[in-house]
Amino acid sequence: MFNLRGNQRTSGELSRKEGGKIFGSGSRTPISITILVRKPNHTGSAAIHYEAVADYLSREEKLALVSERGSMLSDKMSLSSIAPNEAGDWINQRDGLFETFIQIGSKEDKTAKTFFVPYYSCGVKTQRDTWCYNFSKPMLTASMERTIQFYNSNLGQTPIFDSTKINWTYSTTAAHDRGEKKAFDATSITPAMYRPFCKQFLYFNSEWNERVYQMPKIFPTPQSKNLVICTAGVGAKTFSALITDQIPDLHILESGTQCFPLYWYEKNERDTLSLFDNSNSDYNRQSGLTDFILQRAREEYGPKTSAEDIFYYVYGLLHSADYRKKFAADLTKTLPRIPLVGSPQDFKAFMKAGRKLADLHLNYETGPLCQQLIITGDKPNKLNVTKMRFPSKADKGTILFNDSVKIENIPMTAYDYVVNGKSAVEWVMERYAITKNADSGIVNDPNLWSANPRYIIDLVSRVIQMSVDTQKIVAGLPKLDFSSQKS
Numbered sequence: 001m002f003n004l005r006g007n008q009r010t011s012g013e014l015s016r017k018e019g020g021k022i023f024g025s026g027s028r029t030p031i032s033i034t035i036l037v038r039k040p041n042h043t044g045s046a047a048i049h050y051e052a053v054a055d056y057l058s059r060e061e062k063l064a065l066v067s068e069r070g071s072m073l074s075d076k077m078s079l080s081s082i083a084p085n086e087a088g089d090w091i092n093q094r095d096g097l098f099e100t101f102i103q104i105g106s107k108e109d110k111t112a113k114t115f116f117v118p119y120y121s122c123g124v125k126t127q128r129d130t131w132c133y134n135f136s137k138p139m140l141t142a143s144m145e146r147t148i149q150f151y152n153s154n155l156g157q158t159p160i161f162d163s164t165k166i167n168w169t170y171s172t173t174a175a176h177d178r179g180e181k182k183a184f185d186a187t188s189i190t191p192a193m194y195r196p197f198c199k200q201f202l203y204f205n206s207e208w209n210e211r212v213y214q215m216p217k218i219f220p221t222p223q224s225k226n227l228v229i230c231t232a233g234v235g236a237k238t239f240s241a242l243i244t245d246q247i248p249d250l251h252i253l254e255s256g257t258q259c260f261p262l263y264w265y266e267k268n269e270r271d272t273l274s275l276f277d278n279s280n281s282d283y284n285r286q287s288g289l290t291d292f293i294l295q296r297a298r299e300e301y302g303p304k305t306s307a308e309d310i311f312y313y314v315y316g317l318l319h320s321a322d323y324r325k326k327f328a329a330d331l332t333k334t335l336p337r338i339p340l341v342g343s344p345q346d347f348k349a350f351m352k353a354g355r356k357l358a359d360l361h362l363n364y365e366t367g368p369l370c371q372q373l374i375i376t377g378d379k380p381n382k383l384n385v386t387k388m389r390f391p392s393k394a395d396k397g398t399i400l401f402n403d404s405v406k407i408e409n410i411p412m413t414a415y416d417y418v419v420n421g422k423s424a425v426e427w428v429m430e431r432y433a434i435t436k437n438a439d440s441g442i443v444n445d446p447n448l449w450s451a452n453p454r455y456i457i458d459l460v461s462r463v464i465q466m467s468v469d470t471q472k473i474v475a476g477l478p479k480l481d482f483s484s485q486k487s
Contacts, residue, residue, distance in 0.1 A: 002033040002072065003052035004062050012422035014238050020059030035072055049079035050091065089329065098330040100487040101337035102293065104231070104314070105260060115293045115314060115338055117286075119264040121214030123230070123250040123257040124192070124204065128167040130437040132203045133194055133249075136448035140189060140201045143442050144208070148182045155179055163439040169210050182207055190222050192247040196419045197364050197463055198431035199449070204247055211250075218261045219247050220283055227358070228259040229315050231336055232420070239331035240420045241318040243358045253420045258335060261288040262311050300486065301344045309351050314338055316354030319473075322480040340486040346478045356473050360466050364424075369458060370465040374408040383453045385446065387433040388460075399429065401457060410464060417467035424467045425460070432456050 007018045007030040022031040049072075053062055069076045085093050105116040126132040131147050134140035150165040151172065159176050161168055168176075175182070185205060192202035204219075206212050218226055230242045233255035240253050248259055265283040287294075289307040297305045297313075317323060317338060324331065341347050360367060382404040389400050396415060399407040415423040422430070432446040446456060 001035075001048065001050045002066075002077070003050065004031045004033065004066070005053055005057075006030050006059075006062070010237055010421060012420075012426065013418055014421045017055040019053070019055065019057040020062060022059060022062060024059065033066070033072075048082050048090075050082045051077060051079045052091075087333075089333075092329040092332075094330045094333060095327055097482060098327050098334075098337050101339045102487060104336045104338055105258075113292045114290055115310070116260045116288055117264065117290055119214050119217050119288065120258060120260045121218060122211070122233070123248040123252055123259055124202065124209050124213070124215055125211040125250040126202075126208070127169045127210035128208065129194075129249075130440055130442050130444075131167065132208060133192070133200045134442075134444050135200050135446045136444075137189060137201050139443070139445075139448070140203060141184075141186070143440075144203050145184050148184050148208075151176065152181055155181060164441065171207075171210055175207070187222075190219075190247065192249060193244040193252060194249050195252055195431050196242055196422075196427045197424055197459075198427065199246060199365075200444075202247060202249075214264075215247055215259075217264045217266075218259065220265045220267070224265055224283065226265075227262040227311070227362075229311070229318070230257045230259050231318065232331075233258050234332075234334060236332050238418075238421055239324055239328065239336075240418075241315065242419055243315055243361050245362055260314075262308065263288050296340070297347075300340055301347045305347075312354030312358060313347060313351040314354065315358055316350035316352070316477065317341075319353070319357060320350075320477050320480055321474060322477075326480075326482065339480075339482070341478070342481065342486065349478045353473050353477055357470060360469055360473075364463055364466050365455075365459060367462045367466050369461040370411070370414075370468070372409055372411060373461055373464065375457070375461075376406050376408070377404040378454075378457060379404070380453055383457055385432055385434075385456050388429040399425075399460065401460070405457065407457075407460060411468055413471055414464045414467040417470045424463050424470075428460055428463050432459070 004022050005018045006021045006027065008015060008021055008028040010018055018030070021027045053065060057065075072079070082090055084090050087094050103112055103114045105114050105118065105120045106112040107118050110118055128147075131143050134143065147166045150162075154160055154176060156179070159168060159173065166172070188203050188205040189201055190204050191199050192204065194200040194202070203209075204212070204215075206216070218228060225245070227243060227245050228248060230244060230248050230252055232238070232240050232253040236254035238254070242252065244252075248257055250257055263285050266286055268282055268284060287307045289310055293310055294305070294307055297310050318336060330337070341350065382402070385402055388402075390396055391398050391400060396412065397408065397410050399410065401407055410425075414425050417424050419427065434446065435444045436442070449455065
């Protein structure tokens with residue numbers, strides 16, 4: 001098997017590594033040449049010989065390799081024999097050491113020794129993002145009121161499947177069949193993290209979000225403060241982690257974002273409260289970290305170690321280049337497992353780095369501006385954005401903010417901070433664009449998010465600086481000696 005790669009069902013750096021598409025615009029999936037040899041007298045398993053082309057090769061370079069080698073029997077082929085491991089991996093095999101580390105969480109085995117309690121959750125899945133998300137609170141209100149009115153008008157009759165008015169899904173169809181009338185609830189509108197470094201207003205309501213999972217336990221009210229470490233789900237092409245203090249969407253990261261909270265909230269049962277209980281809260285806040293990991297960490301790193309310390313340690317370690325590289329195959333196939341580093345000094349270093357990274361990533365809207373940027377044309381009446389772009393694919397040192405405003409002298413290291421296959425800078429460029437849904441006609445305009453006309457252009461500058469600072473912190477993380485890691 002000669003794997004020519006070219007998988008364009010990827011994005012960002014991973015897409016660039018996959019290289020050119022063998023059949024040009026006619027192929028988005030990877031292409032391989034496979035020759036099956038039939039030996040009539042052979043018994044037992046087949047021998048499989050495999051080679052994949054290198055990263056970043058263009059279509060022309062790949063085709064030149066095919067032409068140059070001419071045959072699978074050529075001396076120029078670098079075929080290796082491959083066989084599956086116990087997990088069934090043929091290539092990109094998992095590392096057995098990973099299995100010895102502590103699970104970040106487990107819902108299959110509630111008695112397992114893990115870092116987080118089983119109340120971790122997927123992000124919110126609306127299945128009607130066009131109606132449930134918007135940069136503008138008034139626009140979101142209007143679109144939800146219209147779709148609820150249309151839903152109610154269909155009660156008692158066969159539902160009209162009009163994609164300009166509503167996106168019918170299992171939950172709304174089932175509610176319609178039961179004759180349930182819906183009402184708009186203004187208190188359901190709350191800020192949420194829709195994509196990396198892109199907040200929008202969300203209509204957070206179990207009647208109109210197809211799945212809210214455990215989010216009502218993590219963010220039960222707009223006043224309920226919390227932090228969640230989001231990681232890519234099982235099956236992601238690349239691993240990412242991102243912290244947020246807002247309700248996260250399911251698709252912030254690949255394959256269904258998994259969210260591990262610092263806290264979870266338990267609703268008070270008022271009839272069981274003591275006569276002398278003066279609490280005015282409707283919820284009791286509980287630790288999202290297990291008693292097991294708290295006790296274990298205190299044994300290893302000192303009795304003053306807190307659940308919050310462990311939380312930030314996890315965030316710091318998940319950014320380790322050593323960890324991500326060695327366990328790249330594992331992290332795309334299972335949820336993370338976390339080693340306990342061998343010394344209190346290293347634990348403290350990862351914990352402090354995790355706190356610094358969290359501060360950068362949570363406060364990306366208010367962080368420092370990048371001072372080396374050269375911005376021209378940024379007059380107060382010229383700051384609306386339609387869609388940002390680069391002058392060319394080869395020139396990322398400049399962003400054309402709009403027809404009047406140009407951002408130049410961008411440090412290239414900013415593009416090294418990648419989340420979910422794309423740099424943080426490019427996430428901002430992609431998401432802060434005016435869009436119009438083809439079916440419903442609903443417009444989503446990022447210029448309406450903030451009353452500050454400089455919000456978006458300053459956001460670009462702040463995210464550039466945040467990205468540079470993130471890379472500095474990651475580069476300063478302790479080297480991981482896996483022979484000394486504790487399970």
